Amino acid sequence: MKVRFDIKRYNPEVDEHPHFEKYDVELEETDRVLDGLNEIRWRIDGTFALRRSCEHGICGSDAMRINGTNRLACKTLIKDVGEDVRVEPLIGFPVVKDLVVDQERFFAHYRSVLPFLINDEPPPARERLQSPKERARFDDTTKCILCGACTTACPSAWADEKFVGPAAIVQAHRFIFDSRDRGSAERLARLSGRNGAWGCRTIFNCTRACPRGIEVTKAIAEVKRSLIMGSSEERSS
Amino acid sequence: MRPRIELHERDAIVVGGGGAGLAAAGYLAKHQNLQTAVISKLYPTRSHTGTAQGGIGASLGNIDPEGDSWEWHMFDTVKGGDYLADQDGVEVLCREAVEMVYELEHMGLPFSRTPDGRIAQRRFGGHTRDFGEAPVRRSCYAADRTGHMILQTFYQQCIKHNVEFYDEYLAVDVIMDGGRCRGVLALEIHSGDLHLFHAKAVLFATGGFGRMFEITSNAVTLTGDGPALLWRRGVPLQDMEFFQFHPTGIYKLGILITEGVRGEGGVLRNNEGERFMERYAPNMKDLASRDVVARAIHSELRAGRGIDGKGYVNLDATNLGAEIIEKRLPDIADFTRTYLGIDPVTVPIPVQPTAHYAMGGIPTDLHGRVLLDAKGSVAEGLYAAGECACVSVHGANRLGTNSLLDLVVFGRRAGLHMAQYAAGADIGDLPPEPEAEAAALLSRIRNNNKGGGERAATIRDEMQAIMTKDVSVFRTAEQLGEARAKISELRVRYKDVRIDDKGKIFNLDLMEAFELGCLLDCAHATVSSAENRTESRGAHYREDYPDRDDNEWLKHTLAYLKADDRVEFDYKPVSITRFEPKERVY
Numbered sequence: 095m096k097v098r099f100d101i102k103r104y105n106p107e108v109d110e111h112p113h114f115e116k117y118d119v120e121l122e123e124t125d126r127v128l129d130g131l132n133e134i135r136w137r138i139d140g141t142f143a144l145r146r147s148c149e150h151g152i153c154g155s156d157a158m159r160i161n162g163t164n165r166l167a168c169k170t171l172i173k174d175v176g177e178d179v180r181v182e183p184l185i186g187f188p189v190v191k192d193l194v195v196d197q198e199r200f201f202a203h204y205r206s207v208l209p210f211l212i213n214d215e216p217p218p219a220r221e222r223l224q225s226p227k228e229r230a231r232f233d234d235t236t237k238c239i240l241c242g243a244c245t246t247a248c249p250s251a252w253a254d255e256k257f258v259g260p261a262a263i264v265q266a267h268r269f270i271f272d273s274r275d276r277g278s279a280e281r282l283a284r285l286s287g288r289n290g291a292w293g294c295r296t297i298f299n300c301t302r303a304c305p306r307g308i309e310v311t312k313a314i315a316e317v318k319r320s321l322i323m324g325s326s327e328e329r330s331s
Numbered sequence: 332m333r334p335r336i337e338l339h340e341r342d343a344i345v346v347g348g349g350g351a352g353l354a355a356a357g358y359l360a361k362h363q364n365l366q367t368a369v370i371s372k373l374y375p376t377r378s379h380t381g382t383a384q385g386g387i388g389a390s391l392g393n394i395d396p397e398g399d400s401w402e403w404h405m406f407d408t409v410k411g412g413d414y415l416a417d418q419d420g421v422e423v424l425c426r427e428a429v430e431m432v433y434e435l436e437h438m439g440l441p442f443s444r445t446p447d448g449r450i451a452q453r454r455f456g457g458h459t460r461d462f463g464e465a466p467v468r469r470s471c472y473a474a475d476r477t478g479h480m481i482l483q484t485f486y487q488q489c490i491k492h493n494v495e496f497y498d499e500y501l502a503v504d505v506i507m508d509g510g511r512c513r514g515v516l517a518l519e520i521h522s523g524d525l526h527l528f529h530a531k532a533v534l535f536a537t538g539g540f541g542r543m544f545e546i547t548s549n550a551v552t553l554t555g556d557g558p559a560l561l562w563r564r565g566v567p568l569q570d571m572e573f574f575q576f577h578p579t580g581i582y583k584l585g586i587l588i589t590e591g592v593r594g595e596g597g598v599l600r601n602n603e604g605e606r607f608m609e610r611y612a613p614n615m616k617d618l619a620s621r622d623v624v625a626r627a628i629h630s631e632l633r634a635g636r637g638i639d640g641k642g643y644v645n646l647d648a649t650n651l652g653a654e655i656i657e658k659r660l661p662d663i664a665d666f667t668r669t670y671l672g673i674d675p676v677t678v679p680i681p682v683q684p685t686a687h688y689a690m691g692g693i694p695t696d697l698h699g700r701v702l703l704d705a706k707g708s709v710a711e712g713l714y715a716a717g718e719c720a721c722v723s724v725h726g727a728n729r730l731g732t733n734s735l736l737d738l739v740v741f742g743r744r745a746g747l748h749m750a751q752y753a754a755g756a757d758i759g760d761l762p763p764e765p766e767a768e769a770a771a772l773l774s775r776i777r778n779n780n781k782g783g784g785e786r787a788a789t790i791r792d793e794m795q796a797i798m799t800k801d802v803s804v805f806r807t808a809e810q811l812g813e814a815r816a817k818i819s820e821l822r823v824r825y826k827d828v829r830i831d832d833k834g835k836i837f838n839l840d841l842m843e844a845f846e847l848g849c850l851l852d853c854a855h856a857t858v859s860s861a862e863n864r865t866e867s868r869g870a871h872y873r874e875d876y877p878d879r880d881d882n883e884w885l886k887h888t889l890a891y892l893k894a895d896d897r898v899e900f901d902y903k904p905v906s907i908t909r910f911e912p913k914e915r916v917y
């Protein structure tokens with residue numbers, strides 16, 4: 095079938111302003127949107143730039159706005175979006191070129207929540223024990239691929255660049271609720287202000303946008319609860 | 332005109348931010364007096380290690396009452412590799428596996444757990460107890476996201492230790508001065524500027540090159556840049572004829588369905604519903620090694636027993652039940668639901684073999700030092716680890732779960748050795764005009780205005796088609812000769828490749844054309860080495876030479892690129908310490 099792509103293009107070397115360009119591509123219903131974008135790049139217009147790698151929803155490279163919603167181009171099939179596909183870069187980050195955005199701020203926020211296990215106790219000779227129940231407590235947030243779809247769908251993040259955004263809180267959650275971690279107090283301190291978890295207004299855009307099916311808003315709510323109750327109580331519950 | 336170029340000086344540079352690169356960087360970073368940086372063409376967490384599903388092998392023996400031992404693991408690995416693996420290396424791999432997996436756990440890796448809180452383990456192809464008696468649970472896993480967790484965990488450690496990253500920098504040349512490495516040249520993708528990293532030691536950890544093939548589990552960015560850059564500088568490539576075809580890729584797409592599905596009890600069936608692996612491997616059945624299962628599938632397809640006469644068989648996981656699938660294989664379920672619209676709980680998955688893993692690559696010793704010849708001369712300051720390297724611990728066929736293990740064991744060893752080397756070495760002078768060749772290559776691609784040139788995609792499509800047709804699970808002299816001629820033709824046509832994008836900023840067109848050049852190098856080495864090896868061993872199966880020939884071929888291939896585009900061969904003996912070669916049956 096013929097699919098018409100309408101793509102927001104911007105090349106700072108030649109364009110003063112972004113503009114839309116249309117491309118017609120012959121595709122199957124079961125093809126990915128990314129297949130269409132590749133066809134355009136490989137056979138019609140090689141100047142068109144995007145990020146992509148794994149092509150099956152794991153590396154987090156190709157989050158973009160597809161018909162107005164944040165999605166991974168490699169995890170969105172043509173049959174899900176129809177014959178007219180409008181593609182734009184994620185909102186809220188400076189555009190480098192076409193669909194490529196500068197994610198430095200996103201990763202700086204991510205790094206700010208201390209996204210690594212903190213535990214200075216000498217480890218045992220074998221593995222630390224963790225029950226399946228304790229492991230399940232933070233399973234959902236281990237799935238995050240840092241694609242940025244949530245944070246760039248969040249009005250609070252659009253409104254305030256200092257708000258760490260849902261993805262960073264998801265990453266913090268992954269450690270706060272890990273029974274092996276001892277750094278929650280430090281981490282929660284960083285999330286206690288309006289730029290942290292309280293920046294969330296429970297709009298749920300993040301949860302809808304997440305291609306990994308993470309319950310982002312729920313994770314943020316759990317972090318908020320820990321802020322109120324103190325980390326240890328919440329964790330042991 | 333000389334292009335704009337920025338100069339950096341570091342003690343050690345790691346090229347590649349996948350599992351192998353980050354493992355090395357993490358250990359390097361512990362030496363605070365050394366200045367280390369990682370350059371990666373992808374943001375590190377986008378690396379393909381993140382897609383690894385099934386697990387990492389280590390003989391923890393957490394589940395089976397018979398326990399497990401590193402000697403069994405070693406035997407399985409040697410046998411799986413059809414006796415071509417270097418046994419001194421395999422011993423290191425399997426012994427250090429245990430402490431490395433515990434170390435990963437201590438770093439925070441969220442493994443799945445047994446009821447008593449230990450690291451969960453599952454069965455995987457070719458992994459047995461008592462030297463081949465029966466399957467063993469050795470694969471340590473985190474659901475079917477083990478690679479994601481490893482990549483995340485290593486990256487987290489790098490953040491913790493303040494590792495310096497140059498993200499989205501494409502290495503385009505290695506700077507050699509005689510037999511010594513002086514640094515690496517890279518293209519900053521965002522700006523289009525060149526950067527010269529002058530360093531005492533450089534590690535290549537650039538991953539695989541499955542994109543030589545049309546049907547593959549590998550990312551579009553797995554283009555063999557590391558092996559190609561070194562090959563052009565006189566380093567040989569080892570055992571390139573051995574490329575693994577994983578039995579279960581999603582039909583037509585090539586997306587991997589982990590062996591863990593069979594490890595949990597899934598079985599392969601042909602159009603008659605028969606569990607055909609019982610015929611090919613009576614003991615291990617669906618859990619025989621990958622080369623055996625891939626050949627069995629191809630044989631079934633050739634005999635007309637594909638489903639509906641098409642080019643696939645079924646991977647039947649319907650006996651596992653919803654709970655196991657949702658808990659232990661959630662991503663697999665997500666893939667089949669997303670891309671095929673089928674639920675693996677109730678419907679079998681259509682699969683075909685998919686080009687998966689390069690056993691061959693840059694020859695190294697047990698510390699990741701790159702070797703220049705069969706005598707074992709070391710290229711000082713030059714290291715390689717991960718899939719782009721060939722230690723060789725996988726021999727002619729890798730066992731599942733042994734690559735992630737290879738990354739962490741030899742990534743660490745390389746990192747530790749580099750630290751020690753860099754602490755004692757001086758930085759040495761750069762050769763004159765170190766950027767000249769790569770800059771000329773890039774400018775030739777960018778500025779080709781000749782009418783006759785072709786798009787990279789055209790050449791790439793033809794390469795992938797011939798590789799998938801003629802350099803696949805079954806090979807013959809005739810097919811390989813044809814493929815060699817075709818690859819040579821494409822290499823000539825590539826000299827005139829043309830791109831649309833003449834700009835500097837994020838020029839993906841230029842990058843892909845550059846990567847195609849690397850793939851063509853890997854394909855050249857692969858086809859020539861495959862034609863040269865007139866026996867069948869592991870993943871390299873010659874229909875015209877169906878037997879393994881230990882008298883003639885129990886040796887590693889070293890392929891060198893010569894000036895007139897000829898490939899020249901030399902050979903290296905196999906290290907045999909514990910297990911004498913014998914016939915391989917599963």
Ligand SMILES: Cc1cc2nc3c(=O)[nH]c(=O)nc-3n(C[C@H](O)[C@H](O)[C@H](O)COP(=O)(O)OP(=O)(O)OC[C@H]3O[C@@H](n4cnc5c(N)ncnc54)[C@H](O)[C@@H]3O)c2cc1C
Binds near residue numbers: 349371550556
């Ligand atoms: C789908 C799939 C599932 C798998 N499952 C398993 C499993 O369950 N168990 C197992 O043991 N193995 C598994 N494997 C194999 C294993 O995952 C890979 O072999 C391994 O992850 C490779 O890691 P690496 O660090 O060598 O390379 P990669 O993770 O691919 O990283 C390569 C890095 O090099 C960088 N790079 C490449 N070229 C350049 C350049 N020119 N300049 C700068 N940077 C560059 C990239 O940006 C990237 O960061 C699987 C493989 C696949 C494809």
Ligand code: SF4
Binds near residue numbers: 237245307310
């Ligand atoms: S939480 Fe989901 S949407 Fe947000 S970065 Fe992680 S994977 Fe992407």
Ligand code: FES
Binds near residue numbers: 150152166167168169
């Ligand atoms: S290309 Fe990796 S997530 Fe889409």
